Every structure is written in structure tokens, then in C-alpha cells.
Amino acid sequence: MTEDGYPDSLTHLRQELARIQLLLRACAEDESGAESDYRREARNMAILIGKRVAASTVELRLPALVDAFGLDTHQRDALLLCLLSEVDADSRRLVGDLSDGPVTVGLALRTVAADLAGMAETWLVFAAEGPLLAHGLVVVEPTGELRLADRIMRHLLGSDLVDSRLTGIVRQAAPARCPAAALMPDHDRAAALCSLAVEREPAMLLLHGRPGAGRRTLAAATCVEAGATLLFVDARAALTGQWPDTVRLCYREARLRDAIVCWTGVEQVTSREHDHWAVLAHAAAAYPRLTLLIGDTEWDPLEHPCRFLRIELGIPGFPDRRRWWRAMLPPPSAFAAPAPDPDDLAATLAATFRFTPGQISASIETATGLARLRSPGPARLHTTDLREGCRRQFGRGLVAFARRMPSSAGMTLDDLVLPVRSRRQLTDLATRIAARGRVVDELGFGVRLGLGTGVLAMFTGVPGTGKTTAARLLAEGLGVDLYRVDLAAIVSKYVGETEKNLEQVFEDAERTNAMLFFDEADALFAKRGEVRESRDRWANMEMAFLLQRVEEFSGAVILATNLRQNVEPALLRRLHAVVDFPLPDAESRHRIWSGMFPASVTPPDPAELAELAKRFPISGGDIRNVVLDAAFRVLGADRDATAIGLRELVVSVGREYRKLGLAITPADFGEKFYDWVTQDLLAVAGKETETTAQD
Known part of the structure; x- marks a missing residue:
């Protein structure tokens, strides 16, 4: 006659507990070495239970637990005895009669051993290295009291809540919404990863890459395809407690769920003392399933007692x-x-x-x-x-060491006043940056060429010729952000800190496709010199790092300098474009003067602006300063004023010359303009004298 399987796990558990109750009653009799009726009935019940378990089609938690932890029949029955005393009042009273208290090791041995030889054998049940104690299934108190772990009891009774000591550390992953192959273009590698998840052999796999690369999603997708449960374990949170105990509890939870363990933030473990990693590695080696590790960088542990593999998840193409x-x-x-x-x-x-x-x-x-x-x-x-x-x-590298340049108020590259050659250089540079995604990524030149797939350009020229404005307009025209690197914040007196800061900037810029702008680049990319002292050696090492990192960078970098001759020659060889910003000629200066005034302000006559352009060979930036100075003096003082005259502009030119340390002479200014500037200087000097006298 074929036995029916169990309808659910609790029905099976109740019958197993009834069998243990028979064994417990057998202990209460004075058997004189003969097998009691209780023990005989328990043995027959065990045969019946075995047949029903074999016929069952539903998951039964007790047999699954026995298999997961490798328990033998004595260990299983000792565990069930502890559970019986917790859930059945009659059995608890009988235990009290037999042991004068709760379940003890001695009582457990008498209950699960059929004869003296069995009792001697069952002492191994509670060996320290045995599964009951090694995995924390039961607890043996110093008094000899034997207690079932709360989590094991709740698990057998149908609960899936994790141990309270793992709250905030362990969570079960939600099913992934995409297949593993979607995150790994190499489908063969994705299939190999799935095969690892199916295997019943210890192995460790490091999934490393930048945050957001899909490491957790790949882990979840792989487990879905392998039909496995996935447990995420937060290594940072786990380290706040007793590390060995927490690791043991995590793998105990994994065995209960037949789950793959995935440790996130694994750098928190490897950056600490060596024994932290050793504890985790040996626990993973003792677990007959894959252990996943999620980290930001690649590393190779000195100790790995089982297979250790690595997969990098980079930025998708x-x-x-x-x-x-x-x-x-x-x-x-x-x-x-x-x-x-x-x-x-x-x-x-x-x-x-x-x-x-x-x-x-x-x-x-x-x-x-x-x-x-x-x-x-x-x-x-x-x-x-x-x-x-x-x-x-964007990451903190750009935020801490660079500043996003504001928009240029509706200007475009066409508004820049440049010679034909410089304009063509700038247009070619814009085309190169815009086409980088198609040429390097889509058409495959990045794979073919390797390093140097970014764009490195230099803008050269004296101050005020439009280098910074051109960089802003170039970025805006391409629809990307321009970040001006703060050299004062990035350069450190401490050895290695400058390189670390630069690496953060380049990493963040690379993944956001931000354009980097190094103003006064000759200060950072100066020529390397002869090593005369230790500082020279470190400076040369910084330059070597800069050259290597610039060459590896896949985005766009603009270097601006007034002193091209002071720039490291090795950097000049790596440039893809050099755009010259010369001082404007008279015709270009006239265009700059004419374009400085908004529609709401009346400028001098075109002929007067042409005279200014012809007489004063200053840069576009200087002209901007002159117009702003005149606007504040004239329009700021009189709310009804809407015009700026020639005299006001000439006076402001004189002030700009003084600021720049240039001589103001009749030959340069002409007699009329010189008189205007002189009168302004005398008026300012008179006010200064009057203020001094009052003080």
C-alpha cells in the first residue's frame, strides 16, 4: 500500500515530534536493557514517516534543514527534542521530571541513543565542530542546558523572518527585471556566471565596477536564471557587531533558504585587519554554493581557500x-x-x-x-x-575640485571675433568632440586604438583674448557642461594627495562626459626640471601621473595658457588641437567694441568706435572691462541716462591702462583723449586729497 505524502511542512513536523515524544517516554521507564514498547513504536513510526516524506510533493522544512546542515539522525532528533520541550507543555513537564529542569545534554543523549553503544556514539552530536554547535542550531549553556536557537525554531514553524541580530544587515533580493545577458554583452560569460550559481560547490566571485554599473542587478538576474534565492549582506553594517558571529549567522540564514550570499561593500572587509577577510573566506569555503562579492575596484586576496573569480562591470558602450x-x-x-x-x-x-x-x-x-x-x-x-x-x-570630485561654468547668455561661437585660422581650428575641434561618440564607440575606433580616445586641446594667447569664453561656448554648443578645475583646491602639499584629487576629477568627468577646463595650465603642466631635492622628484612624479591620466581620459580637456613655452613638451606631443587666440587687429577690435552694447543703451557713433579700435591695441577682455566701467560710472549715477559717450569710454580706457600698469602718453592717446584722461586723473587725485585731509 502506497503512503500518501504530507500536505504541508507543519503536518510532517507534528508527526516527527510525536515520534520524539515516544522516545522521551521510553527514557522515563526502567528498561533494564530491553527495548521498550515506546522505542519500538517510535522506530516503526520513523519508517512510516520516511515513506510519507518520500511521497511528498511539497517542501518540508525539517528534511531540508537536515540536508542543508548535514545532520545525522542523532543530531536531528536532539534538535527535535529541544523543539518539543518548547512547543508541548506535557513534554516540558516530563523533561522537568527527568532532568530536574530544562533539556540537558545528558537527557538528549539518553533520548536519542537506543543502547549503551549508541550513547557513546552520540557524544559526537555535541562536538564543538559538529553542525549543531558550529552553525548555532542549538546552544549549550555552561550548566549543560540545551536550548534550540530561536531562529531555527521559528524557521521550522514556518517563519522566514531573519534573526533579529541580522536586522539591517541581511535582506532577500527582489527578483531582477532584466536578464543577466542584458548587463553583460558577452553572453558566454553570462552563461558561465549562471552555471556557477547552479553548482553545488564553494566558489567566490567578485563583481567589481563603479556604483550603478549593475552589479546588484546582475547578481539578482543570475540567481533568477539559476532558480536560486539571493541574500544581500551589508558588510559595513555587519562589521559593527561581532564579526565572526555575524558571518556565521549570515551563512546559517543562507543554508535555511538555500540561498546565494552576496556581500556588498566588500572593501570594508578587505581594508581591515587580515583576519576579517580570513573569517569570511573560510566561511565561504565551507558553504557549498557560490558567494558573491560586490566592490568598486579589482583586488586579489592573499588568502582564498576556494575558487576566487572576478568579473568587471564597466561603463556600457x-x-x-x-x-x-x-x-x-x-x-x-x-x-x-x-x-x-x-x-x-x-x-x-x-x-x-x-x-x-x-x-x-x-x-x-x-x-x-x-x-x-x-x-x-x-x-x-x-x-x-x-x-x-x-x-x-556627478560625484564629489567635480563638486569639490571644479566649478561648473555658467551659460554665456545666448552667445554662440559665431559671436566670437577671431581670425579665420583660429575660427577654423575651433570649428574643427567642436566637430571632433561632437563626433567622438560615433567614431570611438559606435564605429569601434575605441577598441582599435585603445588609449587616447578623448580630445585634448590647448588654447593659447594673452589674457583677455577669449580663451575662457570660447571654452564655454564650445561646451554649450555641444550640449555638455564645462567644469573649471580649481587648481588651488586640487594641488596639495602632501605627497600623493594631488594625484588622488585629480583622479577624482577625471573619474567623475569621464562618466558624466563633462568637459574639463584647466585655466593657467602652465602652473600645473609646467616643464619637468632636474631633480635637485626630494620636492623635485615628487613634482616630476605628479607630472608623470598627469600625462598618463590625460592620455587615458576619454572625454574632452581644454588647457588654457598665456605661456605656451613653459608647458611640458611631453604634454604638447599629446595635444590633438591647438587654437591660437591672438590680440585682435583694428578691424576685429571695432567689431568687439560695436558688439558690447545692449539694445537699451546708445553707444558712440560707429566712426568714434572705429577711432577707439584704431588707437588702442587692447584685448577683447580689456574692451569689456572698459565698457563696464563706463556703464557703471554713467548709467549707474543717473537713472535716466541711456547713452554712453566717447569721452566716458576714453576715460575708462585710461583707467584700464593704469590698472594694467601701462604708460599713458600723448603719443598713444592723442592730444584730445590725453586731456580727457588727465582731467579724470586729476579729479580722482583731488578727491583722494580731500578725503585724506578730512581724516
């Missing part, structure tokens, strides 16, 4: 980024009219921002929040929201 953007973008109905074309928008964002899938998701979430803050009604996204959402993903 342009096609994959475009696919991720297209999959995650809200539908056109979520955008303000006219809604952008989803394919074009995805391609633009993918080319502009070298983001990981996690960063793409966070950018869209941030953009949606910005749209909701802007309008109390139904939120309607703008493409500017998405760009701002992307900017807010």
Missing part, C-alpha cells in the same frame, strides 16, 4: 547606453509638447553622458521629481529636466 536610455525613458505622453523623439533623445543622452544603468535610472527619477516640483498639476518632463537629473549624479 554607446550602443548599450542608448538601449538602456530607450528602455527606461518615460513614454512621449510624459513630456511637455512638443515631445522629443524617444530614439533621438536616447541617442543624444547616451552620447553625452557615459552612465551606468543605475545612473540612468537615477537620472530619470531625479528629472521626474524636478518636473513635479515645477508644476503642481500633472508633471510634464522637459529635456532640460533630464540633463539636470544627469548633472546631479
Whole structure:
């Protein structure tokens, strides 16, 4: 006759406890060596239970626990005895009669041993290295009291809540929404990863890459495909407690769920004392399943008692980024009219921002929040929201060591007054930067050429010739942000700190596709000199790092300098473009003068501006300062004034010459202009004398 299987796990557990109760009653009799009826009935019940377990089609927690921890029959029965005394009042009273208190080791041995030889054998049940104690299934008190761990009791009774000591440390992963192959273009490697998750052999796999690269998503997707449960363990939180105990509890929880363990923030373990890693490595080696490690950087542990493998998750290439953007973008109905074309928008964002899938998701979430803050009604996204959402993903390197340059108030590159040759150089540079995504990523030149796929340009010229303005307009025309690197913040007197700061800037700029602008670049990229003291050696090492990092950088870097001759020659050889910004000639200066005045202000006559342009060979930046000085003096003093005359501009030119330390002579200014400037200087000197006398 075929036995029916158990309908559920609790029904099976009740029958097992009834069997243990028979063994406990057998202990209460004086058997004189003969097998009691209770023990005989318990043995027959065990045969019946075995047949029903074999016929069961539902998961039974007790047999699963026995298999997971490798318990033999004596260890299983000792565990059940502890459970019986907790859940059955009659059995608890009988235990009290037999042991004068709770379950003890001695009582457990008498209960699970059929004869003297069995009792001698069962002493191994409670060996320190045995599974009951090694995994913390039961606790033996110094008094000999034997107690079932609370988590094990709750598990057998149907609860999946983790041990209270693991709250905030362990959580079960939600099912992934994408296949592992979507995060790993190499499908063979994705299949190999899935195979590792299916195996019942110890192994450790490090998934390393930048935050947002999809390491957790890949772990979850792999476990879904392997049909395995995944437990995330926060290493930082785990280290706040007793590390060995916490590791043991984590793997105990994993065995209860037949789960793969994934340690996040694994650098927290490896950066500490060696024994922290040793504890984790040996626990993973004793666990017959894959252990995943998630970290930011690649590393190779000195000690790994089982297989140790590594997979890097880098920034996706342009096609994959475009696919991720297209999959995650809200539908056109979520955008303000006219809604952008989803394919074009995805391609633009993918080319502009070298983001990981996690960063793409966070950018869209941030953009949606910005749209909701802007309008109390139904939120309607703008493409500017998405760009701002992307900017807010920037790391602290750009925030701490660089400043985003503001917009240029509607100006374009066409508004710059430059010689034909310089304008062509600037146009070619803009084309090169704009086409980088297609040439390097889409057409595959990045794979072919390796390093040096970014764009490195130098703007040379005296101050005020438009180098900074050109960099701003270039970035705006390409739809990217320009960050001006703060050399004062980035350079440190401590050895190695400058390189560390620069690395943060380059890393953040690389993944956000921000354009970097180094003003006064000759201060940082100066020629290397002969080593005469230790400081010279460290300075040369800093330059070597800079040259290497600039060459590896995949974005755009603009260097501006007034002293090209002082720049390290090795850097000059790495430049892709050099744009010269010479002092403007008279015709160019006339155009600059004419373009300085807003429509609301009446400037001098064109002939008068032409005279200024011809007489004063100053830069565009100097002309800007002159016009602003005149505007504040004339228009700021009289709210009704709307015109700036020639005399006011000439006086401001004189003030600019004084500021620059240039001589003011009749030959340079002409008799009339010289008189105007002299009168202004005398008036200022008179006011200074009057103020001094009053003091």
C-alpha cells in the first residue's frame, strides 16, 4: 500500500515530534536493557514517516534543514527534542521530571541513543565542530542546558523572518527585471556566471565596477536564471557587531533558504585587519554554493581557500547606453509638447553622458521629481529636466575640485571675433568632440586604438583674448557642461594627495562626459626640471601621473595658457588641437567694441568706435572691462541716462591702462583723449586729497 505524502511542512513536523515524544517516554521507564514498547513504536513510526516524506510533493522544512546542515539522525532528533520541550507543555513537564529542569545534554543523549553503544556514539552530536554547535542550531549553556536557537525554531514553524541580530544587515533580493545577458554583452560569460550559481560547490566571485554599473542587478538576474534565492549582506553594517558571529549567522540564514550570499561593500572587509577577510573566506569555503562579492575596484586576496573569480562591470558602450536610455525613458505622453523623439533623445543622452544603468535610472527619477516640483498639476518632463537629473549624479570630485561654468547668455561661437585660422581650428575641434561618440564607440575606433580616445586641446594667447569664453561656448554648443578645475583646491602639499584629487576629477568627468577646463595650465603642466631635492622628484612624479591620466581620459580637456613655452613638451606631443587666440587687429577690435552694447543703451557713433579700435591695441577682455566701467560710472549715477559717450569710454580706457600698469602718453592717446584722461586723473587725485585731509 502506497503512503500518501504530507500536505504541508507543519503536518510532517507534528508527526516527527510525536515520534520524539515516544522516545522521551521510553527514557522515563526502567528498561533494564530491553527495548521498550515506546522505542519500538517510535522506530516503526520513523519508517512510516520516511515513506510519507518520500511521497511528498511539497517542501518540508525539517528534511531540508537536515540536508542543508548535514545532520545525522542523532543530531536531528536532539534538535527535535529541544523543539518539543518548547512547543508541548506535557513534554516540558516530563523533561522537568527527568532532568530536574530544562533539556540537558545528558537527557538528549539518553533520548536519542537506543543502547549503551549508541550513547557513546552520540557524544559526537555535541562536538564543538559538529553542525549543531558550529552553525548555532542549538546552544549549550555552561550548566549543560540545551536550548534550540530561536531562529531555527521559528524557521521550522514556518517563519522566514531573519534573526533579529541580522536586522539591517541581511535582506532577500527582489527578483531582477532584466536578464543577466542584458548587463553583460558577452553572453558566454553570462552563461558561465549562471552555471556557477547552479553548482553545488564553494566558489567566490567578485563583481567589481563603479556604483550603478549593475552589479546588484546582475547578481539578482543570475540567481533568477539559476532558480536560486539571493541574500544581500551589508558588510559595513555587519562589521559593527561581532564579526565572526555575524558571518556565521549570515551563512546559517543562507543554508535555511538555500540561498546565494552576496556581500556588498566588500572593501570594508578587505581594508581591515587580515583576519576579517580570513573569517569570511573560510566561511565561504565551507558553504557549498557560490558567494558573491560586490566592490568598486579589482583586488586579489592573499588568502582564498576556494575558487576566487572576478568579473568587471564597466561603463556600457554607446550602443548599450542608448538601449538602456530607450528602455527606461518615460513614454512621449510624459513630456511637455512638443515631445522629443524617444530614439533621438536616447541617442543624444547616451552620447553625452557615459552612465551606468543605475545612473540612468537615477537620472530619470531625479528629472521626474524636478518636473513635479515645477508644476503642481500633472508633471510634464522637459529635456532640460533630464540633463539636470544627469548633472546631479556627478560625484564629489567635480563638486569639490571644479566649478561648473555658467551659460554665456545666448552667445554662440559665431559671436566670437577671431581670425579665420583660429575660427577654423575651433570649428574643427567642436566637430571632433561632437563626433567622438560615433567614431570611438559606435564605429569601434575605441577598441582599435585603445588609449587616447578623448580630445585634448590647448588654447593659447594673452589674457583677455577669449580663451575662457570660447571654452564655454564650445561646451554649450555641444550640449555638455564645462567644469573649471580649481587648481588651488586640487594641488596639495602632501605627497600623493594631488594625484588622488585629480583622479577624482577625471573619474567623475569621464562618466558624466563633462568637459574639463584647466585655466593657467602652465602652473600645473609646467616643464619637468632636474631633480635637485626630494620636492623635485615628487613634482616630476605628479607630472608623470598627469600625462598618463590625460592620455587615458576619454572625454574632452581644454588647457588654457598665456605661456605656451613653459608647458611640458611631453604634454604638447599629446595635444590633438591647438587654437591660437591672438590680440585682435583694428578691424576685429571695432567689431568687439560695436558688439558690447545692449539694445537699451546708445553707444558712440560707429566712426568714434572705429577711432577707439584704431588707437588702442587692447584685448577683447580689456574692451569689456572698459565698457563696464563706463556703464557703471554713467548709467549707474543717473537713472535716466541711456547713452554712453566717447569721452566716458576714453576715460575708462585710461583707467584700464593704469590698472594694467601701462604708460599713458600723448603719443598713444592723442592730444584730445590725453586731456580727457588727465582731467579724470586729476579729479580722482583731488578727491583722494580731500578725503585724506578730512581724516
